[in-house]
Amino acid sequence: MLSKVITAVLLPAVLVVATPLIWDGRAPFNLTSSNLENSIGPYLTVVKGSENATHYSSLLGHSELPTPLWNDGLLDLSPSEQVVSITIDNSSVFVPGSGGPQFGFRRTEFIAAVNGDHDDLNPIMENGTTVFHFSIKLDEKRPLNYTHEYQIVFIEPNDGTHVFEVQLGSPFTDPTGSLPASDAHWFKVRDHALNILFKTPFTSDTWHNFAVQVDWNNRTLAVLYSQDDSLLRVVTDVEPNLSASLGPDAQGDFHFGVLKLPLVNPADSPADQSDVVHFGIQEGTTEGLLYSGVFVESIAGGISAGHQIFAHPVVG
Ligand SMILES: *[C@@H]1O[C@H](CO)[C@@H](O)[C@H](O)[C@H]1NC(C)=O
Ligand SMILES: *[C@@H]1O[C@H](CO)[C@@H](O)[C@H](O)[C@H]1NC(C)=O
Ligand SMILES: *[C@@H]1O[C@H](CO)[C@@H](O)[C@H](O)[C@H]1NC(C)=O
Ligand SMILES: *[C@@H]1O[C@H](CO)[C@@H](O)[C@H](O)[C@H]1NC(C)=O
Ligand SMILES: *[C@@H]1O[C@H](CO)[C@@H](O)[C@H](O)[C@H]1NC(C)=O
Ligand SMILES: *[C@@H]1O[C@H](CO)[C@@H](O)[C@H](O)[C@H]1NC(C)=O
Ligand SMILES: CC(=O)N[C@H]1CO[C@H](CO)[C@@H](O)[C@@H]1O
Secondary structure (H helix, E strand, O other): OHHHHHHHHOOOOEEOOOOOEEEEOOEOOOOOHHHHHOOOOOEEEEEOOOOOHHHHEEEOOOOOOOOHHHOOOOOOOOOOOEOEEEEEOOOOOOOOOOOOOOOOOEEEEEEEOEOOEOOOOHHHHOOOEEEEEEEEEEOOOOOOOOOOEEEEEEEEEOOOOOOEEEEEEOOOOOOOOOOOOOOOOEEEEEEOOOOEEEEEEOOOOOOEEEEEEEEOOOOEEEEEEEEOOOOOEEOOOOEEOOOOOOHHHHOEEEEEEEEEOOEOOOOOOHHHHOOOOOOOEOOOOOEEEEEEEEEEEEOEOEEEEEOOEEEOOOOO
16 A cells, blocks of 8 residues: 555656645544534534434444544544435435425435525635545445436435536436436546536445546536555546536535435326435435535645645646
């Protein structure tokens, strides 16, 4: 592991500087389940079903190792954050402020916030060019059902669209197509118009590290990816994302978790069959994902590539 790290230091396209951290969602060891329950710390935990937040999410302490990418330093390989477990079950029916219970979905998501305040964070986090980091691992005991679609990381402005999203499983189709899709077990990073920018298989026993660079003014996206302790590397060009809005209309909550879409229920009316939020088939199984390494930074000093190494921003 160490030799790999030292080799990386010698890579020419690497800057050794600091870049401003805007929001840090790497759960410190002093974050408690009571904090999760009350949205104290980096997560707003209100997108969930009727049970308490800690019924659907937990901090794994020292029982599970986080992505090794953000250890304290080159020679200190001890973890500096706790893994977050996020699950859904049949009670995970979210009731938003309006529109009624979302019986079509099952969902638990954390929203980036500072002690519950997301409204003041979003304009800072979604301005200029910023980079959204997250690492995802299978929860082997609570597998997903790839016959369904899952949206697991996204930025959602008020119009309900996603500036970008990470999708797993088989895209929801009405009428139901051939399932599961051939790339159902692949992560798909999609743009605002749902084009796939990058995809990679969701293999087990591996931390999958992602970073998405969002240029909020020019409306472009670029994706970086690596596994486990390998430095992030750029896996796309700078891609236009011009269907996204500009300014405050483009800004929204940064979500990560498990959002499971239904399958069409043949017994429903045609109108209800296309109402994916409120209708459809769900098995009600308990399913989950593990997260670590979630944070947002500006690109002022480059992009954090891992192990305190900074890469150049991605340019077109
Ligand atoms: C955890 O410790 C850090 C550093 O001492 C402190 O800034 C932070 O407020 C603490 N967090 C909680 C949730 O107590
Ligand atoms: C939720 O937590 C509160 C206190 O933290 C507890 O009193 C209550 O019983 C819990 N509710 C459920 C449904 O577990
Ligand atoms: C799951 O929840 C839905 C909606 O509340 C309910 O209609 C259904 O009977 C439940 N299914 C199971 C297996 O409990
Ligand atoms: C957004 O960026 C501009 C230009 O860098 C800056 O002037 C402005 O203060 C920033 N807005 C927020 C809310 O951070
Ligand atoms: C996965 O979903 C499909 C479609 O609803 C269902 O037929 C199948 O039983 C589910 N598998 C599990 C393990 O729940
Ligand atoms: C953003 O667009 C402007 C105007 O087209 C261009 O001059 C600038 O180089 C672009 N910036 C980036 C980072 O692509
Ligand atoms: C990759 C890519 O170009 N994605 C889309 C970004 O948005 C524009 C405008 O909607 C689309 O035309 C692109 O296909």
